[in-house]
Amino acid sequence: xxxxxxxxxxxxxxxxxxxxxxxxxxxxxxxxxxxxxxxxxxxxxxxxxxxxxxxxxxxxxxxxxxxxxxxxxxxxxxxxxxxxxxxxxxxxxxxxxxxxxxxxxxxxxxxxxxxxxxxxxxxxxxxxxxxxxxxxxxxxxxxxxxxxxxxxxxxxxxxxxxxxxxxxxxxx
Numbered sequence: 001x002x003x004x005x006x007x008x009x010x011x012x013x014x015x016x017x018x019x020x021x022x023x024x025x026x027x028x029x030x031x032x033x034x035x036x037x038x039x040x041x042x043x044x045x046x047x048x049x050x051x052x053x054x055x056x057x058x059x060x061x062x063x064x065x066x067x068x069x070x071x072x073x074x075x076x077x078x079x080x081x082x083x084x085x086x087x088x089x090x091x092x093x094x095x096x097x098x099x100x101x102x103x104x105x106x107x108x109x110x111x112x113x114x115x116x117x118x119x120x121x122x123x124x125x126x127x128x129x130x131x132x133x134x135x136x137x138x139x140x141x142x143x144x145x146x147x148x149x150x151x152x153x154x155x156x157x158x159x160x161x162x163x164x165x166x167x168x169x170x171x172x
Contacts, residue, residue, distance in 0.1 A: 010106040010147070010163030031104055033062040038099040041082075043090035043113065051082045051098050055109065064102050065166055073140045074109060077162050080133035081111035084160070089115035093157060106146070110161035118150050118158055137162055144168075 037058055041047035055078050059066055066074065078098065085096040093114035101108045119134055141148040141162045148162035 010101070010103060010108045033064045034102050034104060035062070036099065036101040038097055040095050040097045043086050043094050043096050045086060047086060047096070048079055048082045052079050055098070055100055058100055059102075059107075062102065064107060066107065067168070070107075070144065070164060070166070070168075073144055074107060074164060077137050077140055078109050078111075080137050081109070081160050081162075084119060084133050085111050085113045085115075088117065088119065089113040089157075091115075099161075105167065106163050106165050108161055108163035110159050112153060112157060112159040114153075114155060114157035116152070116156050116158065118152070119160070134160075 039054060041051060052075050056071070056075055058064075059071060059074075082096065082098065085093070089096070095114075097112040099108075099110045099112070101110075137160075138148055141164060144164040145168070146162060146164035148160070150158055150160045152158055
């Protein structure tokens with residue numbers, strides 16, 4: 001993303017539903033907390049809390065104006081997405097990537113792995129434990145007024161992302 005998180009839309013550049021390519025007259029100066037950060041981690045259980053703490057520390061260090069509720073939802077999303085990559089993609093993707101992009105009005109987290117399988121959200125089955133992480137991610141995102149999706153990468157893997165508005169959506 002060459003605008004360093006600045007665009008009007010939190011969707012990854014070139015993704016479906018994004019703004020059409022058009023020349024920009026003047027790009028406004030980014031706010032102090034805007035930017036894109038990416039780190040990689042091994043696809044092991046220990047990476048789940050490490051990713052969550054790294055995202056929490058980044059939001060705090062950059063001064064991103066997130067409410068406590070939004071921060072907790074965002075950190076739960078990070079935990080679920082990294083857990084899914086560790087549990088379901090580690091065999092074909094021993095390393096995963098976590099990206100945090102912050103724009104003027106939104107924050108997006110994405111987890112990328114090299115496994116080609118595109119996950120689906122499972123319905124609630126009270127007899128099972130686990131298996132509903134993506135459903136939880138979608139519900140948290142929906143309640144916040146955000147968007148989430150799964151996209152294939154050029155290398156044959158996938159990116160699962162969730163974007164949430166920094167300000168609460170009225171009427172929800």
